[in-house]
Amino acid sequence: MQAIKAQARAEFISALVFLTPKVGLFAAFVVVPFVYTFYLMLFQGGLIGKFRFVGLGNFGALLGDGLLRSTIGNTLLFMAVNIPVTVGLALGVGILLARQVKFRGVYRSLIYVPSLLSVSATGLVWKIMLDRDAGPIYGFFKHTFGFELSYLQSGTVALIAVALISAWASVGFYSLIFLAGLNGIPRELYEAGTVDGISPSGAFWHITLPLLKPVLQLVLILTSISAIQVFDIIFVLTQGGPGTSTYTVMWYIYKSVFGGGSVGYAATISVAVMVFSILLAGAIVLFTRSREAR
Known part of the structure; x- marks a missing residue:
């Protein structure tokens, strides 16, 4: 004992x-x-100097902050562009990679390369490609379609461009998550569907998508949180400009702390973002479960 x-x-x-x-x-x-x-959250003050107790005053300041409302609108637009493009492309690429084709391993490696690049490298490459003077993408659209658009210097266009670049950089990572889920679906189900005369689109809607819902739920949550927290690609490409057209919530928090604002106010916004992220993740779970129950 x-x-x-x-x-x-x-x-x-x-x-x-x-x-x-x-x-x-x-x-x-x-x-x-x-x-x-x-x-x-209970104080106001910069990084240097004394803090002043304001209680819940920072929450009141949130409601009257016009720039914050504009920033939230920018963030929602970024999410509306980035999330569907990322999830749609990642799912499509995952389905293509799941097929039994030659050099499949090579394709999987290549599609993951953008996810391995640092944000600085990604931003620099796309800055060069979209440059007005020597950018190949700018030159192609200018000489082919007559578009003379400054993609990173034109308000809403810049925000959409950044959202698409962010999607490009992350598609490889999420496509491998979808690929792992697709590999877990028994091949016998597709064989039985073929015997019953089901079309490829029918197989996707009635076999692939229902069995892939847990993976889809995970990817939706990850992409949503990533879109809410976007900062690094904004920092590299636009610095929040032109003007405040590419200000996102995280960039606004950064500017509030290091741009002479209040650390306490930035902390208040951070907590609000955290609560919104939790609620959004819960909404995604409830939505996918309700669809599954049907």
Whole structure:
């Protein structure tokens, strides 16, 4: 009995030794900043200088902030363009990669390459391609269709261009997630459908899509949160310009902190974004479940 207790104590100590560093790091870099964000919401002040207690005043400031409303509109437009394009292309590419064709492994590797590039490299490449003076894409549309449009300097067009570039960079990653889900669908179902005379489109709607709903739910949540939190590609390509036409919520938070604004106000926006992200993820889960129940 004593030996069993000693062994259990030794296992407990061993587990404690291995878990303590991880728990400590998690607390230091996740829990403490998370709690501190809620603390900062109660104050106003920049990075330098004293904070002034304002209670819930930052929440009131949210309601009267015209630039924030414009920023939210930009973020919603970015999501409306980025999410359908990313999910649609990723699903289509995943279906193509699931087919038994030659050099399938090569195609899978190539489609994933954009996801491996750093945001700086992606932004630099697309800046060159869309440049008014030497950009091949700008030159192609100008000489072929007569379009002389500054894609990154033209208001709403710039925001749509950034959303499409972001989709291009992430399609490879999400297509592999869809591919993993497609590989889990039994081939016998398609063979039975072929025997019954089902068309390829019928197989997609009645076999592929229903069995792929859990994966689709995951991809929708990931792409939605990624679109809400978009910052890096904005930083590289447009810096929020021209004017404030490509301001997104995360870019506005960044400018609020480092552009002479209030850290507490930025923390308040961050919490609002977190709540919206949770509600959106819950709405996606409920929507996909209700469709599945039908």
